[in-house]
Amino acid sequence: MDIEQFRKAGYQAIDRICDYYYSLEQRPVVSQVQPGYLREALPENAPEKGEDFQFIADDYQKLIVPGMSPWQHPSFFAFFPTAGTFESMLGDLYSSSIPTPGFNVIPASTELEAVVMDWGAKLFGLDSRFLNSSEIGGGVIQTSASDSALVAVVAARARYIRDHPGVKQEDLILYTTTQTHSLGLKAGIVLGLTCRALEVLLDDQFALRGSTLQDALEEDKKRGKHPFIIIATIGTTSSGAVDRLNEIGEVVKTYPSLWIHVDAAWAGVTLACPEFREIAMLDSINKYADSFCTNFHKWGLVNFDASGMWVKDRKHLTNALDITPEFLRSKHGDAGTVIDYRNWHLGLGRRFRSLKLWFVLRSYGVEGFQKYIRSTIQLNDYFVKLVRSSPTFHLVTQPSFALTVFRLVPASSASTDTTALNTLNESFYSRISARQDIWLTQTKINGVFCIRFAVGAARTTKEHIDKAWKLLNEEAEIALADWVVISN
Amino acid sequence: MDIEQFRKAGYQAIDRICDYYYSLEQRPVVSQVQPGYLREALPENAPEKGEDFQFIADDYQKLIVPGMSPWQHPSFFAFFPTAGTFESMLGDLYSSSIPTPGFNVIPASTELEAVVMDWGAKLFGLDSRFLNSSEIGGGVIQTSASDSALVAVVAARARYIRDHPGVKQEDLILYTTTQTHSLGLKAGIVLGLTCRALEVLLDDQFALRGSTLQDALEEDKKRGKHPFIIIATIGTTSSGAVDRLNEIGEVVKTYPSLWIHVDAAWAGVTLACPEFREIAMLDSINKYADSFCTNFHKWGLVNFDASGMWVKDRKHLTNALDITPEFLRSKHGDAGTVIDYRNWHLGLGRRFRSLKLWFVLRSYGVEGFQKYIRSTIQLNDYFVKLVRSSPTFHLVTQPSFALTVFRLVPASSASTDTTALNTLNESFYSRISARQDIWLTQTKINGVFCIRFAVGAARTTKEHIDKAWKLLNEEAEIALADWVVISN
CATH class of the missing domain: 1.20.1340.10 (dopa decarboxylase, N-terminal domain)
Known part of the structure; x- marks a missing residue:
């Protein structure tokens, strides 16, 4: 051609x-x-x-x-959104037109990433220690939140082993909760490390409490084990739970070797709006987190992939990941004047992804970014109101940002056991998932089968929520009728 | 917008x-x-x-x-090429226009990857066991050769531990050579495993010999260590060395627990041309390799990123990497009718990269792909002829595919020691690297400072080689004159 x-x-x-x-x-x-x-x-x-x-x-x-199966469809309420903006597509196109492996000998791509990741940190209100301009911490674009978490675990392990020489890998423990995204468990199996999923309760809206962590730490220490990292979540996948980072941080004060990685892959972008900073635990992130991740490519208007990861001390990344072969030496790299991002992630080569982030942040501005986040949360609030007003639908957990977790609980069956209600909801969900005009996903939390409704596609409006609500009610009616027949 | x-x-x-x-x-x-x-x-x-x-x-x-710093410039002879074709850019553009996280619930992206990776395997003459259609082995697109190697190491470790329960991670050993790409060492530090770089000799053109591996295996076994993988290279970064996979394979016959990963990130694409299959060790790859990697995004006409990885037995990947949370269950995935690529790599989400590979393979066809590989090798052959005819330039190693490693060795200084010649070549290289109209990279092999000349940009013609040669000679003349003055 x-x-x-x-x-x-x-x-x-x-x-x-x-x-x-x-x-x-x-x-x-x-x-x-x-x-x-x-x-x-x-x-x-x-x-x-x-x-x-x-x-x-x-x-x-x-x-x-x-x-x-377009994630950008206005009736997409499944998983979490995958952002798709025209600005971002153009960023991908320009980036693809000058392909390089992204080494630091290419000033534009390296420097733009350093600059826009600072823009992102400031957009979210992150502490200045997370800024590239601090020359101590900094931000980097990873492929996905799994990669960000994996890098955090590798860095945390290196720091722990350095401070505790002689500790066997077999004795290291990585903490998650039972609600943490599979990225925690995956980091564990990739690295061959034990992953311990701490229990969380419905009473706490499935948030990890400090006392649970404290008990686990004491127990594991007693067993001669070495917990070295906790992956805390702001907005879990199943229900949008927010781990109590304030309590976790207080506990970790007496276990300073425990790295705190905050996975806010989905909900982190809400930090752009001052009114969500308290619920998204900004103060505790700034106070306690060693590393923080949010995916611009989920709810952040940037096309997949662009996972934002920030650390308070970049040397923990480079200590864990830097190997510089001769053929990659460059005059500027050696002089330390240019960030060498390949020492901040797992691979060597990397695409020029900061371009699309730059395009989006400039085209939307802080105001446009906030407006989008707010509008999707408002749409979810509207959905929540509909659920709350319904005699048959019940919220399983408190709504979280733009996510609602609900199920069918017919008014007539207040005493029905979990198994029966699960059967009903599985049948209801199988009706929903057989449709091609709406997409929601299922989940199971502590044995309860439920349905997730996540708002985020840029073209979703109130009309789409109304349409979804109508359709959910129609399907519920049929599922309930079938269920009553079977139950009797 | x-x-x-x-x-x-x-x-x-x-x-x-x-x-x-x-x-x-x-x-x-x-x-x-x-x-x-x-x-x-x-x-x-x-x-x-x-x-x-x-x-x-x-x-x-x-x-x-x-x-x-465009890698596509016709006077780019540095590192290795990064392919940039219009077909591939269009693939990226279309892919970016429907962004998804690439879960297997999206039939198009999953199935296209399975199909075109089979096309790739057949293009390269890989054994049918590497095909997705075998339903035992298969191919997957990874981000980079580093990721492919890391995945291979994780899979090999899981297989080894399964077969040798109780072995401590601290006792595992990953083999590379001193010429293996940094991906080997990086996999080691990421996973916290010992990496042993085996010695290779100029006499063997820096290829790993079976006897060296045999000695290392015996020695490590005797020390109670557990070698579990060897990363062999077809076309090393520094000099294009080709490890003697035939000998390695023979040795491994008596050590069947040792996984053989073949990293042919750069040179693997030459397998598309029957005349290069012997030198690129196709028979031995098919006979002995557990996994094989070549980067379409280097010399394979596909824009970064698209690292092709094939395995003979996919269950070693899924055994090592599969964790399926409830919210990702799908009717087809559970039934096993659809490959679930997230269990073949480190992250969860993935871009739709097979699209650009499909565009390129269809637009070029097998003939067009072969023609491009041949033309770049012919250009390098022409450069080699010029070097061989020169009284001042010498080849350091035998040319390899489209890579030449050379240095200045003035006729007058046959007895000059390595240090003095290194000084000369460093000064020569610093002149070259100060220019903006040509790009070559340096390397050091077993203490010898040398210069790499890698052909591969699609727009490079004989005229660009002639221009490069003229310019190298001009700069050499100045460097030599300065050096003679200093030496005296």
Whole structure:
């Protein structure tokens, strides 16, 4: 493809993306293709001779788009949002037009990341120790919150082993809670370390309490074990629980070797709005966290991937991850005038992702970013009001930011046991999940089957909430009727 | 930004990318900006109010492009190439237009990856056990060769521990050579495992021999240590060395617990051409490798990032990495009809990267892919001929695929010692690296300072090699004159 062919194919791509967004609402939010459809449709080998790009672009429309299940659909209420903004797409496009492995010999990509991660830290009200300009702490873009957590665990382990030489890896313990995202457990199995999931209670809205951590620390110390990190969450995946970071921080004062990593992958972006800073525990993050993560690519208007990670002391990352081979030495890198981000993450090469973050933060401004976060939370508040006013739907936990966890509890069955209600809700959810015009996800918290409703797609309005509510009630009615028949 | 504003900004982006590629050859290959230039140019905070996108797009041109050091420049001979094709950019653009976290509930992205990784395996002549369609082995796109290696090490460790319960992590050993890419050492420090770099010799062109591995295995076993993986390289970074996989495989026959990971990040794509399969050890890869990696994003026409990783037995990945929380259960995933790629890599979310690989393989076809690889190797052969015909330049190692490692050795100084020649070559290299119209990188192999010349940018022609050769000779003349003065 030469330059003029690219211009033609590029214009077409832009036009087709516009068409796609004009038609988005009319499309199914859950792809209706059958598993295996694509393997059947495609040949078993790459073609021997090159094909005209028009055929390829048409096949993308015909074969790929229908199999995509768009997270940007206004009736997407599943998982957590994945941001998709035009500004961010353009950032990806420009970035892709000058591909590099992102070494620090490329001043633009390294410096822009350092600058915009400071913009992000200030947007969220993070302490100045988290700023790159502090030259002690700093921010880096990781691929996902899993990578951010993994890096934090690696750094914490290196710090712990340095301070406690001779401790065996087998004796190290990583704390999460039973509600922590799978990233905690995954970091454990990747690193071959024991992960202990601390219990959390419905009474505490599934937040980790300081006393639970205190008890675990004492117990593990007594057993000769070495807890070295706790992954605390601001906004868990299942129910949006916020661990009591204030209590955790107080406990850790007497266990200063315990690293506190705060995973706020989803809810961290709410820190952009002053009114959510208390509930999102900003003061405690600033006071106690060694590292903090929020994903711009979830609810932060930046296309996947862009996981923001900040640390108070970058040397814990570089102590754990720096190996500099000769062929990568550069005059500026050696002089220490340029951050060498490859020593802040697991791989070597990296894409130029700060560009899309820069585009988004400039195009929206602080005000636009806040407005978007607020509007999605308001839409969730509206949904919560509907649930609260309903005789059959009940909140399982308190709503959290833009997430509601609810289930069917028919008024007539106040005494029905968990198993029966789970059966009802599983049947209700299977009706919902068979639809192509709405997408919600299930979860199970301490044995209770429930349904998550997460607002965040930029095109969702009050009308989509009303439509969802109507549809949920219709399906509930059928599920309830079936259930009553079965129950009798 | 609304849809029509995106159309306008998108057209402009396409036009500006076209302009960029028309002007690429006239641009500096090494950015001439001073470190810190961007921090100085940018405000310390995100703007309070959103800005017009035109200002942002213009700032990209003004501030970012000059700081980019394009890997696609025809006079780029540094590091290894980073592929940049228009087809691939369009793949990135379409992928970015429907951002998702890549869960297996999205049929298109999961299935396309399974299909095109099979296309890749067949393109390279990999054994059918590496195919996804085998439903035993399979291929997955990782972010970088570092990630691929890290995943291989994690899988190998899990397999080893399963077969040797009770072995302490402290007793595990990961083998690399002194010439292995830093990814080996990094996997070691990330996982807290001992990495032993085996010696390789100039006489063997820095390739690992079976006997060296055999000796190390015996020695480590005797010390009560547990070697569990060897990372062998097809085409090392410094000099393109090819470890003797045939010998390594024979040795490992008597140590079946030792996982063989083949890192062919750069040179693996040469397997597309039958004439390079013997030198790139295809038979031994197929016979002995547990896992194999080559980066499409280096020399394989696909924009960063797209690291291809294949394994003969996927259950070693899933055994080591699978944790399935409730909220991610899906009807098809549970039924096992869909590959769940999050259990094949470290993170959870992933971008839709198979799209650009699909675009490239279809647009180039097998023939086009082969033609590109051959043409870059031919250009390097031409450079090698020039070096061989020169009285002052000498090859340090045999040329490898499209990489030449050379240095200045003046005819008059046959007896000059390494230190003196290193001084000369460092001074020569510092002259080269001060230029903005060519980019080569240095390396040091077993104490010898040398210079790497790697061909691979798609726009490089014979004229650029001639220009480079002229320029190297001019700079050599000056460096030699200075050196003679100092030496006397």
